[in-house]
Amino acid sequence: MxxxxxxxxxxxxxxxxxxxxxxxxxxxxxxxxxxxxxxxxxxxxxxxxxxxxxxxxxxxxxxxxxxxxxxxxxxxxxxxxxxDRRITKTGYAKSVMLIGLMGTGGFMVYKNISGVFFPHNMIIALDIVHLGLCMILMFYSFYTVIAKKSWVRHPINDILQKME
Amino acid sequence: MSDFKSKTSISRRAFLKGGAAAACAVAGTSSVARAAAALEKGEPIATLLDISRCVACEECVYACRQSNADKYPKPEKPFPVMYPSRVPVMDWSDKTDIVDRLTPYNWLYIQTATVTVDGEEKEINIPRRCMHCVNPPCVKLCPWGAAKQFKNGISQIDSDICLGGSKCKQACPWKIPERQTGVGLYLDILPAFAGNGVMYKCDRCYQLIAEGKLPACVDACPENVQTIGPRDEIIRKAHELAESMNGYIYGEIENGGTNTIYVSPVPFDQLNKAVEKGNGKPHLDNVEDAMATGNNLARAMLLAPLAGVAAAFGRFYKISREKKSASGGDL
Known part of the structure; x- marks a missing residue:
């Protein structure tokens, strides 16, 4: 490639x-x-x-x-x-948040289909967790942009930097 | 919610018990027993309104007000100042006696249409309240889960959770819920900047249903305008009734189906033109399924992972071929 x-x-x-x-x-x-x-x-x-x-x-x-x-x-x-790339801690953290968002979102999409009933406390919990994860991911993404933290790193670049 | 759940489980026994006894005693209340059986099976129950019988006596309106009086808002005054200034204060607490429209203190009213049928002028009266949709947008789109739907077909706004954002009213095809400022959870959070009270609407007397009794409006009607029962049975009865009077049905397919089925001797488009419409006065127009677009997109969402997987394999295949041709076909 x-x-x-x-x-x-x-x-x-x-x-x-x-x-x-x-x-x-x-x-x-x-x-x-x-x-x-x-x-x-x-x-x-x-x-x-x-x-x-x-x-x-x-x-x-x-x-x-x-x-x-x-x-x-x-x-x-x-x-x-x-x-040649490795997922960073930032990448893993964001992945977990995205999986959480997609999981809670998936339940909420299913809940909206006619004839589907979830317990009300579960619906409230899904709403709050979905919003909370979004807020955390949003602020964390701002931080990673400012701190220049990437999802992945290329070890070869680290070696080249050390050689310089 | 758990409170209601426990009441519901009690209600099934009570409803069955009460319904069976009533069925033995009075033929007219056999629908109670069938509704109870539907409730036991977790099936939706619906109401049928034969509006040819309604004489606008408003017995149902006052029965509703009496039955639900303890649920009505008791706002604290003066209301907190809300920002920005465009946020409307909706105060009905000094107008609780209004009965000619929907308000937080009046969840049912009689809409009147004067129409001409075969050269004869007729007055048709239509009890209007929440339609209790089969897939209610007010419930499904509520951002906090404050609006709830139960398996028995009731949709209800939880006044302990609602922040009064009025999204349910905007999402409702009939704009049924009404807001009262100065009451509810928003007062304990950020009353100046978020929320604006609580939304109120008919909850089909869930507390009476839970005790195996009829909703107040159904029970109070001296003309037997309303019948309650399993939705399938109510739909069948509505068609029989419509056929017998050469009439028309509203609510069966509107917004994808509701649990409030009107049967009228006059076409509903004529009634819709004749009734007074506006704030607190819902229309009788055709309504497409408001949740259909979202639910079609939800089905399409199932294809998204396949698209991603196909794209990844496509790229892998392309790169593999490029590598193969770069190495002269000998990897």
Whole structure:
């Protein structure tokens, strides 16, 4: 595999992840009636944030993208063994949060289907855990961007740095 | 919630007991026994409203108010100042005697339509309250789980949890829930910046159902406008009734199906044009299934992992071929 191909793949994955993350956070917070109250939905181009059925559909669409992207990244990592990269602690931490978000989200999607009944305390717990994980992942992502902590590291780069 | 659950399990016995006794005593209450049996099986129960019988006496309205009086809001005044200033204060506590629309203190009212049928002017009266949808958007889209649905078909807003954001009202195709400011959980969190009271609507007298009794509005009606029973049976009865009067049905398919089925001798589009609509006064228009788009997307979501796996294998295959051709086909 050529390095340019690998670089293109990683940049594409990062771009799709960033786009998905932004829309999931916006549409996720849009499930609460806050954007209209705080004038954000009045900003041109943001009116959709106050339309609950629109944010609901957009959240589902980008959740599908996130699930597909996650499956792609995990399988690509397993199949492409020659790639010299290791998952960092940051990567593992974010993965756990994303798995938690996808798990709780999956239950909530199932709950919304007609004829599906969950215990009410479970629904409340799912709502709170889903929101909590999102908040933690959001703030942790800000931190990792500022601290320049990556999901993966390339040991060869560490060796090259030491040689320099 | 657990309280209701325990009541529900008690109610099954009580409902069966009460229902069976009533069924033996009065033929008209056999629906109670069948509703009890449906409750025992965990099936939804529905109400059938023969609006050709309604004389607008409002007995149901006052029975509802009496039965649910202890659930009505008791707001603390003065209300906390809310920010920003656009947040509306919704105060009905000085207007509790209003009965001509839905309010937090009036969960059922009589809507009247004057229509002309075959040259004859007719007045049709329609008791209006929550439709108790089969897949209620108010419940499914509530961001806090404050709105609940029970297997018996009742949807209910938990006034101890609701923050009064009014999302349920916006999600409801009929805009049924009504808000009262100055009451509820938001007062204990950030009353100035989040929440705005509690949303209120008909809960089909869940506490009476739990005791094996009829909802107050059903029980009080002197004209027997309403019948309660297992949804399948109610739908069958609605079709029989509609056929017998050459009438029309509303609520069976609206919003993907509801547990409140109206049968009218006049088409509902005519009634919809004739009734007064607006805040607290729901329409009788056709309603598409509000949750259908989301649930179709949920089905499509099942394909997402397959797409990801296919893309990863595709890339692996492509890279393997490139490597093979770069090494002259000899790996």
């Amino acid at each position: 050529s390095s340019s191909n690998s670089g293109f793949n990683e940049r594409t994955v990062r771009f799709i992840y960033l786009l998905t993350f932004i829309f999931l956070v916006l549409s996720g917070f849009g499930q609460m009636p806050i954007f209209k109250r705080y004038y954000i939905a009045d900003i041109p181009g943001f009116g959709w944030l106050a339309q609950f059925y629109v944010t609901h559909a957009i959240h589902y669409i980008f959740a599908s993208v996130l699930i597909g992207l996650s499956c792609y990244v995990v399988l690509d990592h397993i199949l492409d063994r020659e790639k």
